[in-house]
Amino acid sequence: MDRRTFLQATAATAASAGFAAPALSQGANARTLRFVPQANLANFDPIWGTQYVVRNASVLVWDTLYGLNDKLEPQRQMIEAEEASSDGLTWNFRLREGLRFHDNEPVRARDVVASITRWMARDPMGLMIRAIQEELVAVDDRSFRWVLSKPYPKLIYALGKTNTPICFIMPERIARTDPFQQISEYIGSGPCRFLRNEWVPGARAAFERFAGYQPRQEAANWMTGGKRMMVERVEWHIMPDAATAASALQNGEVDWWENPITDLVPLLRRNRNVQVDIADPLGNIGSFRLNHLHPPFNDVRARRALLMAMNQEDYMRAIVGNDDALWKRLPGYFTPDTPLYTEEGGEILKGPRNLDAAKRLLQESGYSGQPITVLAAQDQAITKAQGDVTADLLRRLGMNLDFVATDWGTVGQRRAMKNPPGQGGWNIFFSWHAGADCTNPAAYNGIRANGDGAWFGWPNIPAVEQKVAEWFDAPSLEEEKRVIGQLNRVALENVVYVPSGFFLGYQAWRRNVSGVVKGPIPFVWGVSKS
């Protein structure tokens, strides 16, 4: 082959390859929803990995026995009917007819039993139920029975809650996987199939409408009702860089962005093809955890000194900027605008801040100038902002600071260490709780104060635990409200942790996308594209 022939052949190949590119027709484009999630889908086992991003993908693929609606009420989903004995100890459940897994096998009661068993091992409520479980058996293909040794009024709620881990229903052979090992097969029971071959962790995940899915007849409402897919395919495009995601949305390369950062929202609002709105009305509660094991925060006076001195507005503005629609003061621990919200006992977080009184209280606690080890993850905007504000607060209180600016992976490891702060331990670290987790104590591990069993910081406050137990046994909403008021008071008096305020986030989507709703999860069913 001479040079001329070679060049001609190369050019022809290149040109034909270029023309051979599959063009996405307008119809096909309208049937594919391109979504930018909050984070990378690095694993896909909603029981093994409890990150929210895994849960959000999992709701597409696996269905649940019950779901929560926007009033936070559990509703039947895969369940047709249930019946509890008069003593509340025996529960009989019946599955809906026609439920199928993605391999077209029917969903049987034994699949449900195995799924519940795996979920129970990893879920705080599940563990409570497991402790009082006498029997969980499949009666026939569509029925199963659950027998308890003690009534558990929140049983239905536990099966339908949106907090991780959710009790998803998987085929028995998959659900038999050790809950501390990842599953390797993704046969779902939900409205979409997971396209494993297209999964590139860190870059892309794809889901396809499952034609065999049997939606309920009711209208969809959050995790309940008819989960009808209006698009054939959902693509997740993982974009670590917010500016890139903003540009891609403006350019029409993606359709829906789960969590635009507030700095970029004005830019998105100026684009007439883009719509911006609150993502999750349940928002988030900013928090910083104090180590109750070591001085000075093993003394309640030192902990209260922080509540007395801190200004939640400082924290919230550092997190969300000057958009006042995005934050609220939170003189308590529970999610605002939900049935159990209370400000009982929250006076210490209200009104003008009293730095001098806080300093005196700190002195009374015996604080003698030892360094306060503050772990602040710099790769998470929320923890970084809280860290910076707290560093200033501690300095103004006259405390010596050992500010450890690090990444989230390191905080994750170091916060588990119970050593004294000077020996690898810590005094303060920052986090936040999804508001959906803080509507009641069910999945709210931040509020627990059972010592070694509590979340990092290990508060040991029997009065708090007493109120949590009372809530689990509360038979009515009125009783629940009364107990939660007391819990809020006693938790603030003892400062289980420091709430730094309530904040919301935005979501943004192209105007040719309709059906986007506000909720704790980006619900894809009911969303269509023109």
Add this chain to the structure above:
Amino acid sequence: MWAYIVRRILATIPVMAVVALFVFSLLYLAPGDPAAVIAGDQATPEDVERIRASLGLDRPYLVRFGEWVWNIARGDLGISIFTNLPVSTMIAQRVEPTLSLCLITLVLAVSVAVPLGVVAAWKQGTLVDRAVMGFAVLGFSVPVFVVGYLLAYVFALELDWFPVQGYTPFSEGVLPWLENLVLPAIALGGVYIALIARITRATMLEVLSQDYIRTARAKGANQRSILFLHALKNAAVPIVTVVGIGMALLIGGAVVTESVFAIPGLGRLTVDAILRRDYPVIQGVVLLFSFVYVLVNLLIDLLYTLFDPRIRY
């Protein structure tokens, strides 16, 4: 020559062994816990402990290192802690975008920087020379991500000539493949162009002052043949060396560029793995990068013989 190549390839084995030991030890000593990341923010300390045990992270250093080395010797890079996918599969998924990006950048950089350097040397002290050197300073000074954002804003958002982000595999067509790579390659190529242009200029200036160039001029050779035939060929060895050294720059820059343009390449895989402490993935990717770097250096050494017949192996 062949004996030299075999010797050099064999010499990579101890180099890779040292890299392996270094990477493993560094990750072992580094703070951070993948089990804590997997368990999520709401996990209890007991959950984290159980996950750590299930991943084998509670075993002694020597046991883990020995097992890892044994597996590598058998060509098994391990399983990602997070995705449960083989590391080799994850790397294979990501090689094409990074390779494409580096290739396009390399072609772009060499084809722009070498002529610029030659022209700057030829027009030494003139406005052209100062403009080229000014551009080089700019290329060195402006961070890759700034160039990336500017390019995306102008050419993707405003002019709509190119997509903002993403990657189209070569198998889906050359034009879509190129479309996705033009802006990232320009962004990544800036510093590389600057480096090669400066070296080309400096080397050319030195060569142009040699006696044989004066002889060529005396014999009536035209300017083009003096510059590109007589001078550039003799200046090629240092230029090729810098192109090779610049590969490290390219790999480092790809990490940032892939994030800015959402290209699913090895750079992003590395960053994601580091942030999550996905040890098997970090180890696999670093080993691969080291191996590529060693190979590129070997290739550069071999290229010397093409440009300078006095070099023999």
